[in-house]
Amino acid sequence: DAKTTQPNSMESNEEEPVHLPCNHSTISGTDYIHWYRQLPSQGPEYVIHGLTSNVNNRMASLAIAEDRKSSTLILHRATLRDAAVYYCILRLPGEGAQKLVFGQGTRLTINP
Amino acid sequence: ETGVTQTPRHLVMGMTNKKSLKCEQHLGHNAMYWYKQSAKKPLELMFVYNFKEQTENNSVPSRFSPECPNSSHLFLHLHTLQPEDSALYLCASSRGLDYNEQFFGPGTRLTVL
Numbered sequence: 001d002a003k004t005t006q007p008n009s010m011e012s013n014e015e016e017p018v019h020l021p022c023n024h025s026t027i028s029g030t031d032y033i034h035w036y037r038q039l040p041s042q043g044p045e046y047v048i049h050g051l052t053s054n055v056n057n058r059m060a061s062l063a064i065a066e067d068r069k070s071s072t073l074i075l076h077r078a079t080l081r082d083a084a085v086y087y088c089i090l091r092l093p094g095e096g097a098q099k100l101v102f103g104q105g106t107r108l109t110i111n112p
Numbered sequence: 113e114t115g116v117t118q119t120p121r122h123l124v125m126g127m128t129n130k131k132s133l134k135c136e137q138h139l140g141h142n143a144m145y146w147y148k149q150s151a152k153k154p155l156e157l158m159f160v161y162n163f164k165e166q167t168e169n170n171s172v173p174s175r176f177s178p179e180c181p182n183s184s185h186l187f188l189h190l191h192t193l194q195p196e197d198s199a200l201y202l203c204a205s206s207r208g209l210d211y212n213e214q215f216f217g218p219g220t221r222l223t224v225l
Contacts, residue, residue, distance in 0.1 A: 032212065034212065041218070042216075042218055042219075043114070043116075043202045043203075043204070043216030043217050043218055043219050044155070044202070044204075044214075044216045045114070045216065046212075046213040046214065046215070049212045049213075091212075100155075100157070100214065101154075101157075102154040102155035102156075103154050104154055105154075
């Protein structure tokens with residue numbers, strides 16, 4: 001499976017934008033980029049996914065580099081509730097089970 | 113709430129005990145998953161079921177025995193576990209194997225003494 005690299009931790013302030021980076025230099029042309037987050041004492045929660053184009057949803061935006069070797073999850077206005085571990089995951093489409101191969105993720109701290 | 117419930121939320125068992133973890137999803141999904149999250153290690157996929165049939169066993173020791181009686185319920189039967197099996201066990205479901213979003217339950221925190 002292609003690997004992802006994320007910073008171990010990041011810190012931001014409430015009501016400010018947060019940019020969470022992810023490097024995936026060995027990504028193949030058909031790997032989808034997924035982001036999940038895990039709030040304290042909860043299971044992971046889907047945030048967003050994309051393939052080539054930038055994506056927006058109610059939770060976040062995903063900016064994908066033109067060469068697809070990196071991506072950035074953008075939280076436009078962080079709240080205290082966004083404090084969590086954020087996982088960047090690559091997944092092959094098509095047949096077989098969704099193999100979400102989780103890494104260590106980025107622990108995001110939000111300061112009031 | 114994600115629509116995926118797990119019971120019990122906490123479990124302490126001895127190495128000779130037999131216990132079961134239960135997962136139920138109220139989302140009408142067809143695929144269900146067991147994951148293990150150990151301290152300081154990434155989530156690990158253990159088993160995958162699709163329409164009640166096991167499609168993946170990720171080299172899990174036989175002391176973990178899954179059961180999927182229907183698409184809404186998933187069990188993990190535990191016997192003769194080791195202390196290193198202490199972890200958070202997470203259940204997830206998705207509409208199907210190729211759908212991008214998995215919905216996770218809150219997990220069962222297992223401690224093996």
